[in-house]
Amino acid sequence: MTAAATRRRCRVQVAGIVQGVGFRPFVHRLATRHRLDGWVRNTSGRVDIELDGAGADVAAFLAELRAEAPPLSRIDKVSAVDVDVAETDAVDEGFRILESLSNEGGRRPVPADVAMCAACERELFDPSDRRFEYPFITCTDCGPRYTVIESLPYDRERTTMRWFTQCPECEREYRTPGDRRHHSETNSCPVCGPRLWIALPSERVDSPPDNTDRYGGPLRLAAALLRGAGILAVRGVGGFHLAVDATNDDAVRRLRERKHRDAKPLAVMVRTLDEVRAIARVSDVEAELLMQRERPIVLLESLSSTRIAPSVAPGLRTIGVMLAYSPLHHLLLSLADRPLVMTSGNRSEEPIAASIPDGVARLSEIADLFLMHDREIESPVDDSVIRVSGNSPAFIRRARGYAPKSIPLPCTALEPILAVGGHLKSTFTLAAGDDAYVSPHLGDLDTLETLQHFRATLDRYSRLFRIVPRVVARDLHSGYLSTRIAAELDAERCIVVQHHHAHIAAVLGEHGHDGRVIGVSYDGTGAGDDGTSWGAELFVADQKSYERVGHLRAAPLPGGDLAVRTPWRSALGYSSLEPSMAAAFANALESVSDDERHAAERQVQRNFNAPLASSMGRLFDAAAAILGVCRVARFEGDAAMRLEALAGSRAAEPLPFPVINVSGRLLLDPVPLFAALAEARQRGERIEDLAAAFHESVAAATAAAVVTLCQSRGLDVVALGGGVFQNARLTTSLRARLEAVHLKVLTSISLPANDGGLSYGQAVVAAAVLHDHQ
Ligand SMILES: [Zn+2]
Ligand SMILES: [Zn+2]
Numbered sequence: 001m002t003a004a005a006t007r008r009r010c011r012v013q014v015a016g017i018v019q020g021v022g023f024r025p026f027v028h029r030l031a032t033r034h035r036l037d038g039w040v041r042n043t044s045g046r047v048d049i050e051l052d053g054a055g056a057d058v059a060a061f062l063a064e065l066r067a068e069a070p071p072l073s074r075i076d077k078v079s080a081v082d083v084d085v086a087e088t089d090a091v092d093e094g095f096r097i098l099e100s101l102s103n104e105g106g107r108r109p110v111p112a113d114v115a116m117c118a119a120c121e122r123e124l125f126d127p128s129d130r131r132f133e134y135p136f137i138t139c140t141d142c143g144p145r146y147t148v149i150e151s152l153p154y155d156r157e158r159t160t161m162r163w164f165t166q167c168p169e170c171e172r173e174y175r176t177p178g179d180r181r182h183h184s185e186t187n188s189c190p191v192c193g194p195r196l197w198i199a200l201p202s203e204r205v206d207s208p209p210d211n212t213d214r215y216g217g218p219l220r221l222a223a224a225l226l227r228g229a230g231i232l233a234v235r236g237v238g239g240f241h242l243a244v245d246a247t248n249d250d251a252v253r254r255l256r257e258r259k260h261r262d263a264k265p266l267a268v269m270v271r272t273l274d275e276v277r278a279i280a281r282v283s284d285v286e287a288e289l290l291m292q293r294e295r296p297i298v299l300l301e302s303l304s305s306t307r308i309a310p311s312v313a314p315g316l317r318t319i320g321v322m323l324a325y326s327p328l329h330h331l332l333l334s335l336a337d338r339p340l341v342m343t344s345g346n347r348s349e350e351p352i353a354a355s356i357p358d359g360v361a362r363l364s365e366i367a368d369l370f371l372m373h374d375r376e377i378e379s380p381v382d383d384s385v386i387r388v389s390g391n392s393p394a395f396i397r398r399a400r401g402y403a404p405k406s407i408p409l410p411c412t413a414l415e416p417i418l419a420v421g422g423h424l425k426s427t428f429t430l431a432a433g434d435d436a437y438v439s440p441h442l443g444d445l446d447t448l449e450t451l452q453h454f455r456a457t458l459d460r461y462s463r464l465f466r467i468v469p470r471v472v473a474r475d476l477h478s479g480y481l482s483t484r485i486a487a488e489l490d491a492e493r494c495i496v497v498q499h500h501h502a503h504i505a506a507v508l509g510e511h512g513h514d515g516r517v518i519g520v521s522y523d524g525t526g527a528g529d530d531g532t533s534w535g536a537e538l539f540v541a542d543q544k545s546y547e548r549v550g551h552l553r554a555a556p557l558p559g560g561d562l563a564v565r566t567p568w569r570s571a572l573g574y575s576s577l578e579p580s581m582a583a584a585f586a587n588a589l590e591s592v593s594d595d596e597r598h599a600a601e602r603q604v605q606r607n608f609n610a611p612l613a614s615s616m617g618r619l620f621d622a623a624a625a626i627l628g629v630c631r632v633a634r635f636e637g638d639a640a641m642r643l644e645a646l647a648g649s650r651a652a653e654p655l656p657f658p659v660i661n662v663s664g665r666l667l668l669d670p671v672p673l674f675a676a677l678a679e680a681r682q683r684g685e686r687i688e689d690l691a692a693a694f695h696e697s698v699a700a701a702t703a704a705a706v707v708t709l710c711q712s713r714g715l716d717v718v719a720l721g722g723g724v725f726q727n728a729r730l731t732t733s734l735r736a737r738l739e740a741v742h743l744k745v746l747t748s749i750s751l752p753a754n755d756g757g758l759s760y761g762q763a764v765v766a767a768a769v770l771h772d773h774q
Contacts, residue, residue, distance in 0.1 A: 240345025294401025
C-alpha cells in the first residue's frame with residue numbers, strides 16, 4: 001500500500017485572525033479540492049477542522065493552508081493531531097461548515113472593519129447587478145466587522161445584522177460553497193438589507209419612514225445638498241461624519257463655525273488614487289497606505305494649486321486624505337462628483353456620535369440634513385490617521401481598520417492587566433497572556449462624553465476579549481481622569497508608571513526589545529518623579545525601569561496648562577532664565593497686551609502657577625513665538641506643525657544648542673539657540689531657513705547627548721518615543737545622525753508615538769514588573 005492510499009484522519013486547530021475573514025469558506029474550498037471529508041467550525045478564538053481522506057491529500061491540505069489563506073487572515077499557529085481511524089466515529093461523506101461552538105474562557109481575536117473590496121465595487125456600479133447602487137454591499141472579503149459585532153464567535157446572530165433576515169436569494173449565496181458570499185455574515189441586498197433615508201435636523205426620526213425610494217432618492221438628495229454647499233451628517237461605518245464640498249471655501253468655513261473648530265485641519269475623502277494625486281504629492285509608500293483595506297487618513301504634502309478650499313487645512317502644507325471605504329461613501333462621492341470634507345461627527349474634541357439619537361442630539365445644530373441608515377453601530381470608532389516619516393508609516397491616530405487587532409506583549413502578562421493611559425488622545429489597553437488589546441482612539445478625557453465613551457468601550461472590550469483585569473496600570477499624574485478611573489476599579493494591585501517611561505516602554509514592547517537602551521522621550525508635558533513637569537527626557541531604560549540621565553533645561557511655564565495655547569508664555573519662561581538676553585525674546589511678546597504680559601511675569605517672579613517644565617513641545621512653541629510664526633496656538637501642536645511646514649525639506653546647519661554635564665546628568669540648554677534664532681531673524685534671514693535650522697539644532701543636540709550616553713553606558717540601541725516624534729523632519733534627521741554612528745534606532749510601528757500609545761507602554765511596564773515580583 002502506498003502512502004498516498006493510506007487513509008488519514010486528522011484534527012487541526014488554527015489560531016490567529018481566522019474569524020470574520022472568510023476562513024471557513026476557504027477551508028471548505030481547499031478540503032473539497034483535495035477530496036477530503038470532514039468539517040470546519042469556529043470556536044472561541046480559533047477554527048477547528050476535522051479532515052478525513054488520503055494521507056497525501058491531508059498533507060497537501062496542511063501545506064496549502066498557510067500558503068493560500070485568505071488575505072485578511074493571519075495564522076499564528078496550526079496544530080494537527082492524527083486520530084485513530086478505527087477508534088473514532090465515521091465522518092460523513094463530503095465537507096461541511098458546522099455551527100459555531102462558543103467556548104467559554106477562550107481568548108478570541110475580533111476582526112477589524114475592512115474597506116469594500118474591488119469585486120463588490122464592480123457590482124455596486126454595474127446596472128445589471130442586483131446590488132447596483134446598494135450602499136450596504138459586502139462579501140466575505142470586506143465590510144464592517146468590529147463595528148457590528150455584539151459578541152463572539154463571529155456569526156450573523158451575534159452582530160447587528162441579525163435584525164435583517166436574508167431573502168431567499170441572499171440565503172442561497174450564503175449556503176453555496178464556492179460563492180463569494182458563502183458564509184458572509186453581513187450578507188444582504190436591496191430586498192432584505194438595511195435601509196437608507198434622509199431626515200431634517202428637526203425631525204426626530206430614528207427609523208426609516210415608509211415607502212421612500214429606498215436608495216437612489218436619499219443618495220441623490222444628499223449629493224444635491226453637498227453640491228449646493230450644504231452640511232450633511234452621514235451615518236457611516238464607525239459613526240457619523242460631517243461632510244461638505246471640499247472645494248467650496250464658504251461651505252468649509254460654515255462647517256468650522258458650527259462645529260467650533262477654528263483651525264484644526266479637516267480630512268478630505270475621494271474615490272480614486274488619481275483624485276488624490278490631483279490634490280497632493282503621493283509617494284509609493286503613501287499610495288500603498290491609502291489603498292490598504294484599513295483605509296486610513298494619510299497626511300500628504302498638498303500641491304500648491306488645487307481645487308481644495310484653503311480653509312480645509314489653513315496655514316499647513318499637508319492635507320489629510322482618505323479613499324472612500326464603504327459603498328455608501330463611494331455612491332455619495334460619485335454622485336456629488338467632487339472631493340468631500342469628511343470629519344468626525346462631533347463637536348470639537350468629543351467622541352464620534354454613532355447612534356441615531358446621539359447623532360440627532362449632538363449634530364442637529366451643525367448639519368443641514370442627515371443621511372441615516374438602520375444598520376446599528378455596536379462599537380463607534382473614528383478614522384485612523386497615518387503619516388509617512390522617512391519612508392515608514394507612523395500612526396497619529398489608531399482606530400478604524402486597526403483596532404481591535406491585538407499587539408504582542410514582549411513578556412507574558414502573569415495577571416490580566418488594564419492600563420488606563422493618559423489624559424489627551426486617550427486609549428486603554430487590556431492585556432492577557434501574550435496579547436495586548438489597545439482600544440481605538442477615544443479622545444481627550446476632558447468631557448463627560450469622552451469619559452462615558454471610555455467606560456463603554458472598556459466594558460465592550462472586557463466582554464469581547466473576556467479579560468477581567470486584576471492589575472491596573474496608570475500614569476503618575478494624580479489629577480488625570482484616567483487615574484480616577486483606575487482608582488474606581490478596585491483592582492488587586494495598581495502599578496504607577498511615569499509618563500515618559502511609558503512612551504519608551506511602548507517602543508521597546510513593539511520591537512520585543514528586552515535589554516537596556518537610551519530612551520529619548522519628547523512630548524508636551526507629563527508628571528515627572530521629582531514633582532516638576534517633564535517632556536524632553538533622556539533615560540537609560542528597559543521595560544521595567546528607567547534612570548533619568550539627561551533632559552532639556554527646565555524653565556517656568558507661566559499659566560501652566562494655559563501655555564499650551566499661548567506659545568509666547570513658553571518664550572517668556574525661558575527669557576526669565578537669562579534676563580540679560582531679554583532682547584532676544586522681545587519678538588515673541590509682540591502683540592501680547594501689557595496686562596497679560598505683566599501678569600505672566602508676576603507668575604514667574606512669585607513662582608505662582610508657573611511650574612518648572614522641561615518640555616520639548618513647549619520648546620517648539622517658544623521657538624515659533626520668537627520667530628513670530630505663532631504666538632497664539634489654535635490647538636495643541638499648532639506651533640510645531642507650522643514650524644515643520646515652514647522648514648519643509650530645506651537643508652540647514654544646526655545653531656548652537658549646547659549639551660552640558662551637570663553633576664553627571666546631561667542638560668540641553670536652549671537659551672543660546674533662542675538667542676541665535678532671534679539674532680538671525682533681526683539680520684533678516686528667511687523664516688523658512690530658520691525653521692529648518694531650528695529642527696537641525698534639536699536633532700544635532702539630541703544626537704550629541706545620545707552618543708555621549710551610549711559611550712558612557714556601553715549601549716548601542718536608542719528608542720524614540722513621545723508625540724514630538726510625529727514631526728517627520730525631526731525624526732528623520734535624528735535617526736540619520738544616530739545611524740551614521742552605527743546606533744540602532746527604534747521607533748513606534750503600529751501605535752502612535754503620541755499619548756495614544758501610552759496605555760500600551762503602561763501595560764508593557766506592568767507586565768515586566770509582575771515578572772520581577774513573581
Ligand atoms: Zn467584497
Ligand atoms: Zn437579500
